[in-house]
Amino acid sequence: MFIINCPYCGERDQSEFSCGGEAHIIRPKQPTELNDDQWAEYLFMRKNIKGVQFERWNHAHGCRKWFNLVRDTSNDKIHAVYKMGEKPPVI
Amino acid sequence: MTKYRINKTRFIDQTKNVSFTFDGKTYHGFEGDTLASALLSNGIHLVGRSFKYHRPRGIMSCGSEEPNAICQINNNTEYTEPNVRATEIEIYEGLKASSQNCWPSLNFDIGGVNNFISPLIPAGFYYKTFMWPKSFWKKIYEPLIRMSAGLGKSPTKPDPEIYDHKHEHCDVLVIGGGISGIISAKIAAKNNLKTILIEDKNILGGSTIYQNNKNFVIDGQKSNEWLTNEISELQKLDNLTIKTRTSLAAFHSYNYLLAKENISDHLPLDKKDGSIRQRLWKIRADKVIVGAGAIERPLIFNNNDRPGIILAHSVKKYLDFYGVSSGLNNIIFTNNDSAYETAVSLFEKGISVKIVDIRKKSSSSIIKNAEELGIEIYWNSTVINTFGYKKIKSIEIMNLSEDGSNVTGNKNKIQCDCLAISGGWTPMVHMHTQSGGKLDFREIDQVFVPSEKNENHINVGSCNGDFELEEIVKNTNNKVKTFLNINEGGFDKISVLCSKESEKKNIWLLPNTISESKTKSFIDFQNDSTAKDIKLALREGFKSIEHVKRYTTTGMATDQGKLSNMHALGIIADTAGVKMGTLGTTTFRPPFTPLTFGAIVGRSVGKFFDVVRKTSIHEWHIQNNAKFENVGQWKRPWYYPINNENLYEAVQRESKAARNSAGILDASTLGKIDIQGSDASEFLNRVYTNAWSKLGIGKCRYGLMLNEDGMVYDDGVTTRLGENHFLMTTTTGGAANVLSKLEDYLQTEWPELDVYLTSVTDHYSTTSICGPNSKKILKKLFPNKDFSDEAFPHMSYQDALIDKIECRIMRISFTGELSYEINIESKYGRSLWESCIKAGEEYKITPYGTETMHLLRAEKGFIIVGQDTDGTMTPIDLQMDWIVSKKKYDFIGKRSLYRSDTIREDRKQLVGLLTDDPNEILEEGAQIVSELDKNPVEMIGHVTSSYFSPNLNKSIALAVVKGGKKMKGQKLFVPMENKNINVTVSDFIFLDKENKRINA
Structure with a gap:
């Protein structure tokens, strides 16, 4: 049960948030031009790192904003929180 | 006073008599007694039968580590509670307790035959035996295992007690009210930090509070007297909250902790009424100081499980805290100095005591004290066997060989009625590891101690591996000062005198004259696993501690291996010839002690279990005999039976009415999302499979929404209310997920789109009227409106007024019939519904529920x-x-x-x-x-x-x-x-x- 510093609301309990999986997977602009393998790469392939991972989170029971955070999955330490569209920090 | 209540202490009020029953017989104890201390004061040791061999078992400890004395409480009621530790429950007037895991009775248990066939039931017996023939499984093996498995009896009725949850925030949480916890809490609270101190017992002070021994002196006072003064000062501090009878259940990351407070368990029956039974505290602490203490280890030797064999320090607590002597003729069997405190205490009260020590000598002050008193000590000796079926009667001892791997010399038989054993101490590192901390193995006294510095929590006292009083006081003071960034601890100039252990010796499995296969040296007392079971598992190829544990079930009982894990590890290390530190430990998972389901769910029971969503027309449905169906959190009318109709009959009638004349449905639960913005139609183009740009204002269109994987996700009709304004409907169950999905795409993939989404599901009530006569009913309701197909065609919408209230009429159909849906602000929903019913009377308008709706749409595919x-x-x-x-x-x-x-x-x-x-x-x-x-x-x-x-x-x-x-x-x-x-x-x-x- 960690605490997340929502970039819009400040520190809130984890129970207010939901996780949306790996961050920075950009939806292809022209899906129809991709072959099956390329589309499958976007659609299905996700990393599951033990260690520092970039994730999408949503303040579902709060401001309902999506944002990114950098979390070490081995100890839940959160290294950074940043808004959608912002450049990911170097960790 | 009974024969065994030999001592008056200030912790037990001997003027307040409490009567209780155990296995149907009435006994007496005093206020402040636990069930275990009260039974011991009545000379009762035998309290249960072991799980596998049904051997007689007695009280072994005085706390949450107790493996044997687990009882059924209020056995004669529907609300009976199993697996309550006698060492933890405080007695109250009217308490009814009984032993469990025995049949037909504690004194005569047929399962005891397992003890004599035990060579036939080794570790993994169940895995190996009940494999074949396959046909035996259902009729023979499974019923047999089910009858003999399990501990107590489950209650047969829902728990009537009240449980509570509460959130708490603090600067410093101190876990454990022993001496190190008290020092920590005082330093924190005196330095203006909001502090909470939790203690699982009913009073503070840990084991020091009854340490009435001249070898342990703080600032010139006996340690118990010094601590008593400290506690009374502590209670004056404003920003300190002390919670007794509160045990830590879980220590999660980010210092989020769960603690269970017992509020009324100890009260007499007539005072429990209406009180909350237990409260689960959800604590978020800035800093956590763990002073959880240590648990005494047993020694592993042949027949080490008889009633009357008790951990040495527990014997001391029963004597010095409860005033109860566990035996009148005691032998102490130890590998360390701490058990000598028990010996001195017994001797000073005039109770016979002898000591068997596996060490060759020791020369600390407490040993000298015992020697000066004239207590007989058998050095370099080990117990090789014990006698007495339902209670220990005697022991046999022999000398240890030079390297301790064997026994030598003659057997010496000594009579006793209590054997107090001590194999040293195990720091309670559970909290530390639950929070993600790691452990180091300390060779010198064979303990795992917390490693790794965590900036938000520390361990102090014996749970940190500090066992000597001087270490505990000084290290706690210094550690807490650094941790809280404080200059003055208040205990900086304290002087501590204490006995210091100089000789250490540990043998995980004590040697014997007979072969191991003929011994029963218990490691896990509750699950009946022995040293030879562990060795068998190793011989059969299990190497990992996690596998050995599961194969032998060592450490998997309700005590979660508090007494057994270290010995299992030690024996594995010795047998496999590896260092214990490299084996690692099994995982310590929360809760530290079992939690009641009541405490876990708190108030979220019955009607508070989940949110119930009702439409504004709900009461009308009830009045008209609707049967309801749960759709997500919504209650929806399922069907409206008339005159004892069943579901089938009602649905047949409702369906015919809807097709032949008119039916009316409460469709308010459908999800409704208001979509506005200059890019709204482009947005719909991207989220639905069909095209939306050309949908005219005032028109409706059915849409199908997919997931990115191409699978159908949701559907519904969306209406264009204006150039940049749409009203989307979703399925009842999908509404929240659809909104989340749309928000996700808008915020993350298409932030350039000018679109705003608002959930309006609860804002509008929807009444749907269908059937060939629906148009006539609508005309009656809205006499000024032109309902002709030209003016109001299928898949279109119009604004309208009814009784001067604005509403929206959509001509859309989910039944295949001519059909209209009227949306109105929720507060007018029922009024509109009743107007529709009234207007439809002449056409026998028939309310129908979800079942008929499903049938009608299925007819249409x-x-x-x-x-x-x-x-x-x-x-x-x-x-x-x-x-x-x-x-x-x-x-x-x-x-x-x-x-x-x-x-x-x-x-x-x-x-x-x-x-x-x-x-x-x-x-x-x-x-x-x-x-x-x-x-x-x-x-x-x-x-x-x-x-x-x-x-x-x-x-x-x-x-x-x-x-x-x-x-x-x-x-x-x-x-x-x-x-x-x-x-x-x-x-x-x-x-x-x-x-x-x-x-x-």
Whole structure:
């Protein structure tokens, strides 16, 4: 049960948030031009790192904003929180 | 006073008599006693039978580590509670306790025969034995195992007690009210930090509070007197909250902790009434100081489990805290100095005591003290056997060989009625590891101690591996100062005198004269696993501690191996010839001690279990005899029986009425999302499969929403209210997820779109009127409105006023009938509904529920997302190619519709099924096969919706069948338990394919 510093609301309990999986997977602009393998790469392939991972989170029971955070999955330490569209920090 | 209550202490009020029963017999104790201390004061040691061999077992400890003394409380009621530790429960007037795991009685237990056939039931016995013959499993093995397994009896009625949850925040949380916890809490609170101190016992002070021994002196006072003064000062501090009878259950990351407070468990029956029983505290602390203490280890030797064999320090606590002597003729068997404190205490009260020590000598002050008193000490000796069935009567000891691996010399038999054993101490590192901390192994005294500095929590006192009083006081003071960044601790100049252990010796499994296979040296007392079981597991190839643990069940009982884990590790290390530190430990998982389900769920029971959502028309439905169905959190009318109709009869009647005259449905639960913004139509283009740009203002359109994987996710009608304003409807169950999904795409993939989403599900009440007479009813309600097909065609909407209240009328249909939906602000929902009922009276307007709605739409072949689809159906599978735009460049899921998998022709596809016998109704979920004599039979699909259609007078069904699109007219079979039903694949639109009724 960690605490997340929502970039819009400040520190809130984890129970207010939901996780949306790996961050920075950009939806292809022209899906129809991709072959099956390329589309499958976007659609299905996700990393599951033990260690520092970039994730999408949503303040579902709060401001309902999506944002990114950098979390070490081995100890839940959160290294950074940043808004959608912002450049990911170097960790 | 009883024979064993030999001492008056200030902790037990001997003027307050408490009577209780154990196994039906009445006993007396005093206020402040635990069930264990009260039983011991009555000379009762035998309290249970062991799990596997049904050996007689006695009270072994004085705390949460107790493996044997687990009882059934209030056995004679429906609310009985099993697996309560006698060492933890405080007695109260009227308490009824009984032993468990014995049949027919504690004193004569038939399962005791297991003890004599024990060579036949080694570790893994169940895995090895109950494998064959297969036919024995259901009738013989399983009932047999079920009868002999399990501990207590479950209650048969729901728990009537009240439980509570509460959130708490603090600067510093101190876990454990022993001496180190008290020092920590005082330093924190005195430095202006909001501090909470929790202690699982009813008073503070840990083991120091009854340490009335001249070898342990702080600032010139005996340690117990010094601590008593400290506690009374502590209670004056304003920003310190002390919670006793509160035990830590879990220590999660980010200093989030759960603690259970017992509020009324110790109160007499007449005072419990109405009180909250237990409260679960959810604590978020800035800093956590763990002072959880240590647990004494047993020693592992042959027959080390008889009643009367008790941990040495527990003997001391029963004596010095409760005033109860566990025996009158005691022997102490130890490998360390701490047990000598017990010996001195016993001796000073005039009770006979001898000491057996596996060490060759020791010379600390407490040993000298014992020697000066004239207590007989057998050095370099070990117990090799014990005697006495229901209580220990004597022991046999022998000398240890030079290296301790064997025994030498003659056997010496000594009489006793209590054997106090001590194998040293195990720091309680559970909290530290639960929070993610790591451990180091300390060779010198064979303990795991917390390693790794965590900036937000520390361990102090014996749970940190500090066992000497001086270390505890000084290290705690210094550590807490650094941790809290404080200059003055208040205990900086303290002087501590204490006995210091100089000689250490540890033998995990003590040697014997007879071969190991003939001994019973118990490691896990509750699960009856012995040293030879562990060795057998190693011989059979198990290497990892996690595997050995599960194979032998060591450490898997309700005490979670508090007494057994270290010895199991030690024996594995010795046998395998590896260092203990490299083996690691098993994982310490929360909760530290078992939690009641009541404490876990708190107030979220009964009507507070989940949110119940009701429409504004709900009360009318109740008054009109509706039966309800849960749809998500919503209560929806299912059907409205008249005169004892059953579901089938009511639905047949409702369905006919809707097709022949008029039906009325409360559709308020459908999800409604208000969509505004200059890019709203472009947004709809991207989220639905069909095109939206050209939808005229005032028009409605059905949309199908896919996931990015091409599977149908939701559907519903969206209405264009204005140029940049739409009202989307979703399925009842999907509303929240659809909104989340739309928000996700808007915020993350298409932030450039100017679109705003608002959930308005609860804001509008929706009444749907369908049937050939619906237009006439609408005309009565809205006399000024032109309902002609030209002025108000199908799939359009108009604003209207009723009693000067604004509402929206959509002419849309989910039944295939001429149909109107009226949306009005929720607060007017019931009023509008009743107006509709009144206006429809002359047409016998019939309220119908979800079941009839499902039947009517099935007749028309309209799908229900979630019933006819299951997350693996594409629109093509549903034969809904017509709704998938070929022209649109992109929409969610488009690319997935021509992946190699989604274009397979043998995918399950939606079809209609007609039974050869028109009166036979298929079961929803029934499997479909094409060949009956093939083995194994291939299941090619399943029935998704099935009804008897009163309008067609035959049974109809929707199904998904592999390659179903090309199977029209083909005969298939639906095999049931007793028969095979013959069916024919048909079109899935059963009624009015030409859509005549919608425009009737």
